Amino acid sequence: xxxxxxxxxxxxxxxxxxxxxxxxxxxxxxxxxxxxxxxxxxxxxxxxxxxxxxxxxxxxxxxxxxxxxxxxxxxxxxxxxxxxxxxxxxxxxxxxxxxxxxxxxxxxxxxxxxxxxxxxxxxxxxxxxxxxxxxxxxxxxxxxxxxxxxxxxxxxxxxxxxxxxxxxxxxxxxxxxxxxxxxxxxxxxxxxxxxxxxxxxxxxxxxxxxxxxxxxxxxxxxxxxxxxxxxxxxxxxxxxxxxxxxxxxxxxxxxxxxxxxxxxxxxxxxxxxxxxxxxxxxxxxxxxxxxxxxxxxxxxxxxxxxxxxxxxxxxxxxxxxxxxxxxxxxxxxxxxxxxxxxxxxxx
Amino acid sequence: xxxxxxxxxxxxxxxxxxxxxxxxxxxxxxxxxxxxxxxxxxxxxxxxxxxxxxxxxxxxxxxxxxxxxxxxxxxxxxxxxxxxxxxxxxxxxxxxxxxxxxxxxxxxxxxxxxxxxxxxxxxxxxxxxxxxxxxxxxxxxxxxxxxxxxxxxxxxxxxxxxxxxxxxxxxxxxxxxxxxxxxxxxxxxxxxxxxxxxxxxxxxxxxxxxxxxxxxxxxxxxxxxxxxxxxxxxxxxxxxxxxxxxxxxxxxxxxxxxxxxxxxxxxxxxxxxxxxxxxxxxxxxxxxxxxxxxxxxxxxxxxxxxxxxxxxxxxxxxxxxxxxxxxxxxx
Numbered sequence: 001x002x003x004x005x006x007x008x009x010x011x012x013x014x015x016x017x018x019x020x021x022x023x024x025x026x027x028x029x030x031x032x033x034x035x036x037x038x039x040x041x042x043x044x045x046x047x048x049x050x051x052x053x054x055x056x057x058x059x060x061x062x063x064x065x066x067x068x069x070x071x072x073x074x075x076x077x078x079x080x081x082x083x084x085x086x087x088x089x090x091x092x093x094x095x096x097x098x099x100x101x102x103x104x105x106x107x108x109x110x111x112x113x114x115x116x117x118x119x120x121x122x123x124x125x126x127x128x129x130x131x132x133x134x135x136x137x138x139x140x141x142x143x144x145x146x147x148x149x150x151x152x153x154x155x156x157x158x159x160x161x162x163x164x165x166x167x168x169x170x171x172x173x174x175x176x177x178x179x180x181x182x183x184x185x186x187x188x189x190x191x192x193x194x195x196x197x198x199x200x201x202x203x204x205x206x207x208x209x210x211x212x213x214x215x216x217x218x219x220x221x222x223x224x225x226x227x228x229x230x231x232x233x234x235x236x237x238x239x240x241x242x243x244x245x246x247x248x249x250x251x252x253x254x255x256x257x258x259x260x261x262x263x264x265x266x267x268x269x270x271x272x273x274x275x276x277x278x279x280x281x282x283x284x285x286x287x288x289x290x291x292x293x294x295x296x297x298x299x300x301x302x303x304x305x306x307x308x309x310x311x312x313x314x315x316x317x318x319x320x321x322x323x324x325x326x327x328x329x330x331x332x333x334x335x336x337x338x339x340x341x342x343x344x345x346x347x
Numbered sequence: 348x349x350x351x352x353x354x355x356x357x358x359x360x361x362x363x364x365x366x367x368x369x370x371x372x373x374x375x376x377x378x379x380x381x382x383x384x385x386x387x388x389x390x391x392x393x394x395x396x397x398x399x400x401x402x403x404x405x406x407x408x409x410x411x412x413x414x415x416x417x418x419x420x421x422x423x424x425x426x427x428x429x430x431x432x433x434x435x436x437x438x439x440x441x442x443x444x445x446x447x448x449x450x451x452x453x454x455x456x457x458x459x460x461x462x463x464x465x466x467x468x469x470x471x472x473x474x475x476x477x478x479x480x481x482x483x484x485x486x487x488x489x490x491x492x493x494x495x496x497x498x499x500x501x502x503x504x505x506x507x508x509x510x511x512x513x514x515x516x517x518x519x520x521x522x523x524x525x526x527x528x529x530x531x532x533x534x535x536x537x538x539x540x541x542x543x544x545x546x547x548x549x550x551x552x553x554x555x556x557x558x559x560x561x562x563x564x565x566x567x568x569x570x571x572x573x574x575x576x577x578x579x580x581x582x583x584x585x586x587x588x589x590x591x592x593x594x595x596x597x598x599x600x601x602x603x604x605x606x607x608x609x610x611x612x613x614x615x616x617x618x619x620x621x622x623x624x625x626x627x628x629x630x631x632x633x634x635x636x637x638x639x640x641x642x643x644x645x646x647x648x649x650x651x652x653x654x655x656x657x658x659x660x661x662x663x664x665x666x667x668x669x670x671x672x673x674x675x676x677x678x
Contacts, residue, residue, distance in 0.1 A: 187397075198406060252369065302613075
């Protein structure tokens, strides 16, 4: 073990900094992943298991068995019989304080016991109905669609508009180039929170209130994207463009056929960022989208958690679905994301 | 596969957009082309950023609850005067808009505490992650992962843990402690808001500091090892001074974000209990969009105050970045 832990350090002894490192990492793993793991575990608990306090670690549900002659599976209880023996029996029905139990192996042998003589038998069980019920119980499909639509469409437009601007700023020499670049960069200093009220006016004047486009349009001209793509395009040799111009390629063709494909790595980074930004957006959609059929997943989550009686089992399942895409993207593209952030300093 | 699937619609789209570009080029030559390429981006920025900036001023100096500027009476500096109408700025209950000043002080307190603690933890985490060890990429991912989660998801994860019948209280009882109302008692809620926001954002700053650490020349540490310098001495004499410029940048960046805290707190506590976790952005949102009578002018005036704070912080940031650059050049 010691050899494994120190194998890249080249000395055979653990000093206090090593102990601290591994202690810190273990604590970090627990603190950073623990809450998410707890969320996922809890999202598979039945409604009654969710309400249990203190909670159990694993999702447990009441064991059910099929009793011959009954069409639905019946719940299993551990029953203390009058003769003092304890047996696992299935409950057929319950009337008042007495319930009728039966041994599934001997379905003709009915036993009547007072309800306080039985305790439910639990087993590990994933309450997948928390997920499968979402579509039927809520307008879940609509929220999901709204989120996906905004994310994909806004990302495509962002890539197009930002790369066009970056192309102009990196491949042409024209009066005002510097001013325009600084103007675009200066909008980094104008966080959406500052222009919340007037933007609401602009969007409502354009008739985009309660429209997904009201979320998309204000978000697509990201200064970060222009900056990222321009820096990358500056590294492409201008000779390529000159050669194409000699061949009478139009400027649009040069942009579309030559520059854009060569910018693919930077476009990929921006696409990842844009997907995460739009998927996670909250304050602006909260202002623009007030009708529940226009809600994104984030807004729906916020609305449900504010309900008087929070249905945690569904809320947690919906939360898991909301964090799933980002998690999958991260799992596969972690290197891309962390390098992009470290180099551009943007989030 | 994706490439071939997307090829046909992409080519079609390109052909549609190409037409106006080609026409302009053949009619006016090369000189308007960069502006044509810039047009969509600039149009969006103009309509949704620069125009609103101007309108915001207009709103801040008009009153009433009408949204359309033409229907709003000019009131001069009345909105700002109301916001700043205070017996004693240190005592919000002596102010006419007491919620605004509570939000201001909460934001100030939050920003200082959150940024200090977060930068501290980020440094330690970056130092730990910078060591040579097995599975470095994995560990980096562990600390970075929460950064990607949406504020709503972050808030719900912790609300589920911190609610009265949540797992934290279960642990408290099991370990012999007393359960508490973590989110509905003022003292605790404020600290949990700080904790949760650190949890959610720390990875981002850790990553930037990690890049700074990796830029420190290795031979300095080798020399220190030759001299049998203790880990603490190596840290305080080599790492810390060379990391200082990054630390300043990270600090100011974190401060700019902290001042704008809203999303996760709004979902986690709703600003409560009372106004214990109400911050400036929430004041703007409430005043402009949640009340029965929407006081857009008051909200816009609040935005102006926030904007001034942000401009000051940004100027400091530019200053810090410039000195850092100058130092790097003289080094």
